[in-house]
Amino acid sequence: MDGLLPALLAVALAEVGDKTQLLAILLAVRFGRPAPILAGIAVAALANSLIAAIGGALVAGMVPFRAITLMLAVALLSAGAGSLMRQKPPKVGIYDRLGPFAASAVAFFILEFGDKSQFLTFAVAARAQVPMLAAAGATIGILLASVPAVMLGDALPRTVPIRVIRVGIGILFVVIGVIVGLGALRLL
Numbered sequence: 001m002d003g004l005l006p007a008l009l010a011v012a013l014a015e016v017g018d019k020t021q022l023l024a025i026l027l028a029v030r031f032g033r034p035a036p037i038l039a040g041i042a043v044a045a046l047a048n049s050l051i052a053a054i055g056g057a058l059v060a061g062m063v064p065f066r067a068i069t070l071m072l073a074v075a076l077l078s079a080g081a082g083s084l085m086r087q088k089p090p091k092v093g094i095y096d097r098l099g100p101f102a103a104s105a106v107a108f109f110i111l112e113f114g115d116k117s118q119f120l121t122f123a124v125a126a127r128a129q130v131p132m133l134a135a136a137g138a139t140i141g142i143l144l145a146s147v148p149a150v151m152l153g154d155a156l157p158r159t160v161p162i163r164v165i166r167v168g169i170g171i172l173f174v175v176i177g178v179i180v181g182l183g184a185l186r187l188l
Contacts, residue, residue, distance in 0.1 A: 003128025004137040007049075010124065011117045011141030013169045014079045017162040019087045020111050020142070024149035025156060027107070031100035034150045038143070040104025041150070045142035046135070047109055052118045053135035056125030066184055068126045073181030075123040079116045080173030083166045117142060 015021055027037045060068060098106060112118060121138040125131035149156055156162070182188040 003053075003124055003130055003132075003134035006128075007121055007124040007134040007137030008141045008144075009137075010076070010079065010120045011138040012144045013141075013172070014083065014117050014120060015142055015145030016083075016169055017087060017166040018082070018115070018117075018145070020108060020115065020117075021145050021149045022087055023107055023111055024104075024146045025153055027100065027104050028150045028153040031103070033100045036099070036101035037104045037150050038147065040101040040106075041108050041146045042139065042143055044105045044108035044112060045139045045146075048112045048115075048118050049121050049135040049138040049142070050132075051113075052121035052138065053125040053131040056122040056128075056134065057131035059122075060126045060131070063126070065127075066186075068123070069184035070181060072123040072127060073177045073184055075116070075119045076173050076177030076180060079120055080170045080177055082116045083170030083173060112142070 024037070024041060028034065031037060063071075117138060121134055124137070125134035128134045148160075152159065179188065
């Protein structure tokens with residue numbers, strides 16, 4: 001369980017107001033069919049999370065635990081910085097011919113690949129006893145952030161103060177990242 005909960009919480013928070021959540025809103029508005037959109041997001045999220053977890057598991061055997069902890073601190077700081085930046089909505093027009101499932105899966109996979117959520121999953125998986133639990137947690141976290149976006153569509157940004165929440169999450173990530181980094185450097 002040491003990888004499931006940290007990945008779930010970190011990724012769910014990192015996705016709030018992120019470009020992938022904006023993509024989910026755009027897909028919901030464009031296609032208006034939540035079930036295939038969420039299924040496509042789930043497939044893409046699982047694929048990206050598995051890639052990150054496998055990478056983290058491979059690195060875990062080659063890198064000292066302190067260095068992995070420092071990598072986690074960098075991932076948290078990166079997520080914090082990303083949460084403090086303004087997000088531009090992605091373009092989805094090129095995927096219109098694919099239909100809601102395929103468009104969601106392809107666009108989400110591409111947009112999420114190399115994103116802060118994948119970096120967080122990689123770092124958590126490298127520290128975890130069972131890296132696949134980190135992949136499961138990250139996938140669930142992405143879905144937790146995507147479900148309201150798909151279900152509410154463009155009403156989400158009008159009803160929820162996403163920018164304020166993102167700033168709070170960004171500050172939280174930075175504080176936790178600094179604490180983890182100082183601990184990894186044995187300065188705490």
